[in-house]
Amino acid sequence: QKEVEQNSGPLSVPEGAIASLNCTYSDRGSQSFFWYRQYSGKSPELIMFIYSNGDKEDGRFTAQLNKASQYVSLLIRDSQPSDSATYLCAVNQASGGGADGLTFGKGTHLIIQP
Amino acid sequence: DVKVTQSSRYLVKRTGEKVFLECVQDMDHENMFWYRQDPGLGLRLIYFSYDVKMKEKGDIPEGYSVSREKKERFSLILESASTNQTSMYLCASSLPLSGANVLTFGAGSRLTVL
Numbered sequence: 001q002k003e004v005e006q007n008s009g010p011l012s013v014p015e016g017a018i019a020s021l022n023c024t025y026s027d028r029g030s031q032s033f034f035w036y037r038q039y040s041g042k043s044p045e046l047i048m049f050i051y052s053n054g055d056k057e058d059g060r061f062t063a064q065l066n067k068a069s070q071y072v073s074l075l076i077r078d079s080q081p082s083d084s085a086t087y088l089c090a091v092n093q094a095s096g097g098g099a100d101g102l103t104f105g106k107g108t109h110l111i112i113q114p
Numbered sequence: 115d116v117k118v119t120q121s122s123r124y125l126v127k128r129t130g131e132k133v134f135l136e137c138v139q140d141m142d143h144e145n146m147f148w149y150r151q152d153p154g155l156g157l158r159l160i161y162f163s164y165d166v167k168m169k170e171k172g173d174i175p176e177g178y179s180v181s182r183e184k185k186e187r188f189s190l191i192l193e194s195a196s197t198n199q200t201s202m203y204l205c206a207s208s209l210p211l212s213g214a215n216v217l218t219f220g221a222g223s224r225l226t227v228l
Contacts, residue, residue, distance in 0.1 A: 034214070034216070034217075042221075042222075043204055043219040043221055043222050044204075046216060049214045088156075090217075092214070100162065100170070100215075101145075101147050101149075101159045101162045101172060101206075101215075101217070102159075102215070103159075104156050104157040104158075106154070106155070106156035107156060
């Protein structure tokens with residue numbers, strides 16, 4: 001069974017600071033890695049995905065991937081109260097990508113304190 | 115924007131009833147998925163489909179079946195609902211994007227089985 005592990009939190013970060021969210025995965029064959037945000041009572045929405053080692057930036061968000069350590073992270077710069085949500089890490093279900101869906105971690109609850 | 119529409123936002127059913135959860139996507143995506151989300155357990159894949167009339171079991175298919183008669187519609191069926199199927203059900207569809215299988219979720223259907 002493929003596993004994706006996240007610290008459940010809550011992770012409390014002051015407004016304007018950098019929030020750092022971490023995720024590890026068990027399947028070395030996984031090739032695509034995703035971060036979703038989920039507000040309370042809402043469905044998950046994609047923030048960004050990454051499939052190459054290193055960093056990928058999109059606005060205030062940076063995803064970092066280290067396949068050797070089987071580790072993915074999400075950095076949120078200049079954190080805003082509206083960033084308070086649960087962040088879900090996900091990896092592709094099957095090695096090499098494909099249509100088999102994603103395996104999700106249980107999520108990290110992030111709280112941005114004004 | 116891709117739209118994934120789930121027909122019922124909230125349902126209350128009795129033990130033993132047959133339950134249909136409907137999902138429609140409007141972007142001609144080939145891949146569709148059903149997940150359930152429970153506190154402390156996260157998102158778990160029930161079934162997925164990569165083509166009309168095709169279906170594949172996910173991680174927790176027991177007690178569920180699916181139907182995909184048209185490309186845009188993917189139905190989840192609970193043949194005989196039980197209380198342990200009380201959950202939030204999320205439908206998603208996907209299209210490969212830059213080699214990654216990006217899922218877009220519907221708003222969810224919260225099912226309570228009494």
